[in-house]
Amino acid sequence: MDFSIALILVQDGIVNGAIYALLALSLVLVFTVTRVVFIPQGEFVAYGALTYAGLQAGQVPGSVGLLCVLGAAAFLASLWAERHQLGAGRVARLAAGTLLLPAAIAGLAWLVVPHHPGVVVSALLALLIVTPVAPYLYRVAFRPIAHASVLVLLIVAVGVHLALTGLGLVFFGPEGSRADGFTDAIFDFGTVSVAGQSLWVVGLAAALMAGLSLFFGRTLTGKALRATAVNRVGARLVGIGIERSGEIAFILAGAVGALSGVLIVSLTTIYYDTGFLIGLKGFTAAIVGGLASYPVAALAAIGVGVLESFASFWASAFKEVIVFTAIIPVLLWFSLRHHGVEDEE
Amino acid sequence: MATPRSSLLLTALTLGGIVFGAFTTSAAAADTLRIGVSVAATGPAASLGIPQRNTIAVLPKKIDGLDVEYFVLDDATDATKAVANMRKLIDENNIDAMIGSSAVPASAAMGTVGLEKGVPVVAMAAAAALIQPMTPEKKWLFKAPQNDSLMADAIADDMVKRHVKTLGFIGFNDGYGDSWLAETERAAAAHGIKVVAKERYARTDTSVTGQTLKIMAAHPDAVLVGAAGTPAVLPQKTLHERGYKGLYYQTHGAAIPDFLRVGGKDVEGTFLPVGPVLVAAQLPDSNPVKAVALDYIHRYEAVYGPGTATAFGAHAADAFSMIAAALPAALKAGKPGTPAFRAGLRDGLENLHELVLCHGIANTTAQDHNGLDARGRVMVTIQDGTWKLLP
Structure with a gap:
């Protein structure tokens, strides 16, 4: 191996790592706010990617139907959950958020698709279609059992993951897709050439992380989310609606997942079930951050990306083994540092 | 909920159903x-x-x-x-x-x-x-x-025809890849071709840059991708992006329309062995397979x-x-x-x-x-x- 190969590998690792970092961040966010280990995070990557690819190919993807059906389910679930304190105003607001919004997005998709939308329009539309799926899922699957143990929430998350993977096969078919990126440009830096799309990935990931940090540090909603993460009971006592917090966390997770998908579908082929493995690598990084620390998780994600890249060069047959084995020393370190059984909450 | 009468009716219906089912089965079984x-x-x-x-x-x-x-x-x-x-x-x-x-x-x-x-x-x-x-x-x-050995021999024959002396292999990290790697090594040895790089990747991998660099460092005359379906595109596209100039071979697992859709221009000029049905219309009329294959295609389409x-x-x-x-x-x-x-x-x-x-x-x-x-x-x-x- 010479220096230029190492540089290419590092570059490749950083681009993949940036995506893992985004997923790791949203996993940490969802876990700290709602205690849900959000296994279906990866599905949002696949859905975002394939919806974007479908829009570019001039089709209205099946995920639009999912959005509408899930919206209706969320409407019913919310009506049931709030059946004791429903007013006409609340019902109207619920209907607007869960029935009208998906219908409007679906209508927009039907209108725009025949006109062969450009890259930016397709990307935004894909985000619009996929993002609301997350909060609807929260209302249908997680909010009714918000006070259950972490294990129960995890099992439900696995169930949601399996359901979404199966639906992905129905919507997008067994074969993968690729789509055009934001740019075809390639920049030469001496011996290394960098694809413009890679710069987009890293740049947008960095911008998003900076945005999230501002959101958590400067806005009231962000502070409410942090408060919920630190202490759920305390947050409720000071008047923060933890269900609202949970919903916002899921919206962010959905948006981050869909955006990651839109970004990488021009770099590689994405399949209906690709998301799981990508999500799992983000999860590995989130674990290194103790499912609590954003900066550690982000750095660990870059580390996972680079490790993966070098592992694929030296021992491609054992790549996944190497990447996922890396988690063991971290877990060992955690269990040595914390004595005794950790309590939840 | 269920009154005695209704459950009796239900039982009768169920029994009737079973008897009727058994009767129809035995009647139909003979022919x-x-x-x-x-x-x-x-x-x-x-x-x-x-x-x-x-x-x-x-x-x-x-x-x-x-x-x-x-x-x-x-x-x-x-x-x-x-x-x-x-x-x-x-x-x-x-x-x-x-x-x-x-x-x-x-x-x-x-x-x-x-x-x-x-x-x-x-x-x-x-x-x-x-x-x-x-x-x-x-x-x-x-x-x-x-048998995949039949296909591997076809690839090796074709390589000899095109004066390929060294071969790089990149295949799935599963049974399909294992089987193809073994067959490729056997067929290559039998035809005097040297396998200079053996790399593996997973169907869901998003990047094969590392494997690609390793293959290119070995300078093979041709690369065989031992993968099936659209995932077979990724190594070829990456090699193409990195400027690999040799010949590309794929297996018959890649012979689906989606491979062409995802691969686009980057898979032009690839060689692969396939069952004759894939190019049935191009077969000479003297080939007996042509009529059978075309008949299947017509019925399906x-x-x-x-x-x-x-x-x-x-x-x-x-x-x-x-x-x-x-x-x-x-x-x-x-x-x-x-x-x-x-x-x-x-x-x-x-x-x-x-x-x-x-x-x-x-x-x-x-x-x-x-x-x-x-x-x-x-x-x-x-x-x-x-x-x-x-x-």
């Missing part, structure tokens, strides 16, 4: 050939299983005066599920033969059930290991697709639309043709639905003579449960976004 099918309509092998499942719907409903009834189940590319499917079909539907599955592990598992229950199984998975070497455990297992027929789906049609050809021997041995009939069917499957299939011409023996020879494959290249038969 109905019952074929169980287990395909991977979901899971990793779904791109193979879906066209195979679709093919079953266009197969003949009547043959040799027998009605044919198909029972199609999905095994989700899971060997355990495939076995459960097959046991269910045997116990509940009294099937005479089984077609499936799409992937190797499920097919092998179904072969053992076939041995235990005395039901012949015709697999639609490719690995030669399913039926070679022939042992008593594999006695009831047959296989429609070509009449239902599912133009351009939808695939080589994978044709394996299901071939599996049925093999069973149909074995039928006269089975009918001599007994009536459908009896063990004697199934044993006769198995013996018939072992004695196919010059049977023309979509994928070639089969001559099976007690030792060879596949029977396809060099007429079962052709070399094609990709030209202007479509498959082009090479002379």
